[in-house]
Amino acid sequence: MGAELILAVPALAAAIVYLSATVLEGRRGRPWPWHRTVCWIAGTMCAAAGFFGPLASAAHDSFVAHMAAHLLVGMVAPLLLVLAAPVTLALRALSVDPARRLSRLLRSPIAHVFTHPVVAAVLNVGGIWALYLTPLYDLMQRDMLVHWLVMLHFVIAGYLYTAALIGIDPAPHRPGFVLRAAVLVVSLAGHGVLAKLLYADPLPGVPPAEAHAGAELMFYGGDAVEFVIIVLLCAEWYRVTGRQLRSVASAVGRQPTRTRLRSPRTRPSTKGASA
Amino acid sequence: MSRASNHPGTNPLRYRSYWGGFLLGIAMMAAIDEIVFHQILAWHHFYDDATPRIALLSDGLLHAAELFVFVFGFFLMLDARRRRSFWAAASWAAFVTGLGLFQLWDGVIDHKVLRLHQVRYGVDLLPYDFAWNAAGALLLATGIIWTATLARRAQSAQIAQTS
Numbered sequence: 001m002g003a004e005l006i007l008a009v010p011a012l013a014a015a016i017v018y019l020s021a022t023v024l025e026g027r028r029g030r031p032w033p034w035h036r037t038v039c040w041i042a043g044t045m046c047a048a049a050g051f052f053g054p055l056a057s058a059a060h061d062s063f064v065a066h067m068a069a070h071l072l073v074g075m076v077a078p079l080l081l082v083l084a085a086p087v088t089l090a091l092r093a094l095s096v097d098p099a100r101r102l103s104r105l106l107r108s109p110i111a112h113v114f115t116h117p118v119v120a121a122v123l124n125v126g127g128i129w130a131l132y133l134t135p136l137y138d139l140m141q142r143d144m145l146v147h148w149l150v151m152l153h154f155v156i157a158g159y160l161y162t163a164a165l166i167g168i169d170p171a172p173h174r175p176g177f178v179l180r181a182a183v184l185v186v187s188l189a190g191h192g193v194l195a196k197l198l199y200a201d202p203l204p205g206v207p208p209a210e211a212h213a214g215a216e217l218m219f220y221g222g223d224a225v226e227f228v229i230i231v232l233l234c235a236e237w238y239r240v241t242g243r244q245l246r247s248v249a250s251a252v253g254r255q256p257t258r259t260r261l262r263s264p265r266t267r268p269s270t271k272g273a274s275a
Numbered sequence: 276m277s278r279a280s281n282h283p284g285t286n287p288l289r290y291r292s293y294w295g296g297f298l299l300g301i302a303m304m305a306a307i308d309e310i311v312f313h314q315i316l317a318w319h320h321f322y323d324d325a326t327p328r329i330a331l332l333s334d335g336l337l338h339a340a341e342l343f344v345f346v347f348g349f350f351l352m353l354d355a356r357r358r359r360s361f362w363a364a365a366s367w368a369a370f371v372t373g374l375g376l377f378q379l380w381d382g383v384i385d386h387k388v389l390r391l392h393q394v395r396y397g398v399d400l401l402p403y404d405f406a407w408n409a410a411g412a413l414l415l416a417t418g419i420i421w422t423a424t425l426a427r428r429a430q431s432a433q434i435a436q437t438s
Contacts, residue, residue: 181347185339193335197328223342230343234350241354 004052007148011048015041018086021093030092036084043080046072050151060141063206063214071218073151074128075225078158087169107172115171117164117183124161125190127153132194137203161187166232177237184233188226195219285429287365287422292355296366298348300373300418305341308381312394334385364425372418378411 018040022032049055050073058065087106091099105111113119131137131150140146163169165180174180195218202211287293355361382404386393394403 181343185336185343188339188342189332189335192338193331196331196335226339227342227346230346234346238350238353242357245358
């Protein structure tokens with residue numbers, strides 16, 4: 001356990017760097033929203049739970065604990081980290097030259113590829129399919145290094161996936177709502193189908209009762225996290241549509257949307273219509 | 276913008292509130308199925324050993340789409356309200372249509388064609404299947420007739436207004 005504490009260093013560093021940046025921003029008179037800071041701290045804690053501590057050690061013996069770690073590291077932590085908008089904070093807090101370099105990196109072709117929803121979803125959901133349908137899971141349970149690499153992949157792929165779908169950070173070339181919605185539905189299905197397959201055919205060495213509990217946790221837990229992502233994606237659609245409505249209204253040079261659009265009274269409804 | 280987006284006219288199918296209600300109807304029946312029959316009564320099973328593998332894929336896609344539709348339906352309703360084109364009766368007609376469509380789809384495609392799982396286990400299925408699908412068909416027919424009635428009434432109201 002003592003040696004494993006070294007794994008806490010990246011998580012701690014991530015938290016400290018983020019907190020320093022928020023303090024810096026506060027001193028410059030541009031306070032950073034506190035709820036984003038809370039998301040970042042919670043996100044790093046969830047991610048860290050997959051690498052060391054009670055859950056990580058239980059995950060070696062129990063499939064249910066393994067699945068809980070997968071949900072926490074691969075889904076909950078990325079969602080929280082994305083909501084913390086670290087790139088926006090970095091662009092604000094960094095001085096001009098490094099900020100420019102960062103934004104050039106974000107616009108580079110390689111960033112474009114990895115932040116594309118389809119690529120990110122394949123990395124994320126394809127990664128878990130590969131984990132459970134190849135001997136990788138078995139290897140991961142025996143070899144600590146493989147275990148950490150798999151967990152690291154979960155965090156990074158989960159982050160790219162979530163950011164590609166509902167990112168708050170600036171993302172040049174983010175595709176439209178329909179593509180992102182389709183990717184979200186298909187990847188959610190990929191996650192759920194894998195959960196049912198693990199229910200039907202437990203992994204070697206996993207007792208059926210444990211496999212069933214773990215698979216159901218994967219299915220419903222995945223649903224819960226994806227539900228939040230769906231709400232955030234639809235809310236973004238609602239905001240963007242509203243902006244378009246307003247800009248159309250102002251381009252036409254009339255009243256704002258609210259009063260310009262037809263009132264309900266002129267609708268061709270009949271007496272019972274408003275019931 | 277165009278007249279059409281602000282004045283959807285007399286056809287309920289051109290109202291965002293209609294499609295919002297439709298999506299919510301589908302999602303509501305899916306939620307009833309999941310909560311009442313899977314979780315509370317435990318008549319349905321999470322996984323049935325007789326399920327063909329390919330059916331798992333279609334079920335997974337359908338389930339994911341339901342979850343999406345459940346949320347998007349609400350936002351469509353909000354959008355209709357924001358555009359001042361909310362038509363409550365059309366929403367309800369569509370809601371009932373959605374309820375029926377999902378119930379019938381579940382009863383015919385999921386239970387019988389794909390054989391994902393059955394209504395209940397260890398009983399004679401015939402009365403259960405009959406009740407399930409009859410309820411679905413009744414809801415669907417009600418929704419469609421309601422929609423048609425609304426369209427006709429709106430049309431005659433408009434003719435009365437213009438003449």
